[in-house]
Amino acid sequence: MAKWDNMLSMLWMLRSGRKLTAAQIADNLEISVRTVYRYIDALCASGVPVVAESGHEGGIRILGNFKETPLFFNSVELKALMDAFKFAQGAGYPYTEELESALKKVENGLHEEQRHDLSLQMSGLDVISPVRPPSAVLLLKELEQAAKDGRTLHIAYRKVNAELASERDIDPYGLVYDRNEWYAVAFCRRSQAVRTFRVDRIARLELTEARFEKPERFSASVYFRDQSERRREADGPLTVIRIEGEPGTLNAVCGHWHLRHYLTERTDREARFLLDVPTMNKYLPMYLMTFGTAIRIREPLELKRQIREMAYGVAKHYEDGPD
Structure with a gap:
């Protein structure tokens, strides 16, 4: 097991509140007692209040005022977070800048050895991003915010092979990402039915003063999946x-x-x-x-x-x- 994984395991053992001897920890993690004390020094340097008390009633414990922070990830968990960022970036996720900023805060709290280990693991996966115009990010943010606030939008929507965009008002219920494309699931006031709109075909979007309430328990992803599975032109042989x-x-x-x-x-x-x-x-x-x-x-x-x-x-x- 890697050093930082062992340290994390030792931290979880000590968080139980019991006093443990260095020999007990070493036996559990299959490491030497000397290594246990090196890990204690490293945890203390990280801000974890580990104390070692000598004597018959002594042992190693964490002070009761310690609160877990999100910086204590093992190496695979850190890699998973960074890889998830790559996938979000490739999908055109509209908050990649904020996600990158959050991950930078996590990375800044790592030790040099952790950073080095993370950089070695990060080199094995890349996500090829489809080319998207900058306006797509703004559209996604506006659609998501309108869905959250219950605000009706006026859009100009261009259907496939159509020369001109059609105007309509929609109540956006949510966004769905499927096979490299973003879709808005919304109630179309013109057709008086729930419809699916591909975001890259929205030529223009404007906020209106009208408001709406999304149906209780409505799931955009469930609707999208059901429509994809059941949509047919007509009942026929x-x-x-x-x-x-x-x-x-x-x-x-x-x-x-x-x-x-x-x-x-x-x-x-x-x-x-x-x-x-x-x-x-x-x-x-x-x-x-x-x-x-x-x-x-x-x-x-x-x-x-x-x-x-x-x-x-x-x-x-x-x-x-x-x-």
Whole structure:
């Protein structure tokens, strides 16, 4: 066990309030008595009031006025905190500056040996951050604050493939992070229903004077998950969709935020989905065509036909001819 882990274990033993001899501590931690006294000196230097009383009724104890501080993390716990910061930063978490400041305070309370040990462990993990505009951080903060305060927002929202943004008032219930994207779950006053809005598609956001109360026990994450799993275009007959491809390409197909919920079987070279026909017809031909020749649709024949016709139309569009 590392030195600082041993010291932390010794601290927890002494916090029980009992007096312990150096021999008892050494036996419990499987270290020498001499090492125990070195650890006592190090704890005292850290501000922990450890006292060693001699005599028949003596022993090692901590003074009763000692209060635990958050600086007493073991090396793995410190690494976990720093790694969590990397993930938060990669996700575009809007309070990374404040989180970094808090971690700096923790780091400043460490001994030189702890800092060195932490720097060695920190070199093994990195998180690649997607490129996000600075405005995204401001949007997330404003959405979260409005959800907390119960304030209605007026937004300009740009749907995918739409040329113009549409205006609407929303009551934000919460934020959800899923597969590198942030979503606001909100009650849309225009449609009079709860909707999900991708934050990067909010072109403009303004605070209004209107207020709202979030439904009791409403969970944005539960709503988002339920909608992702159940959303379909219409009730209709189900069909088996069988797709072949390389493992990496199939991972991308199966990882699609919506399609993944209909996956029924997966091997290294094939994936099977069970999906209703209206949803298949509306979304899958365009999406699957983006994979080109990296995948092959085995069934149903109708989906193969739609993709073939769509590909032919694109090829026809780019045939040589007058500009």
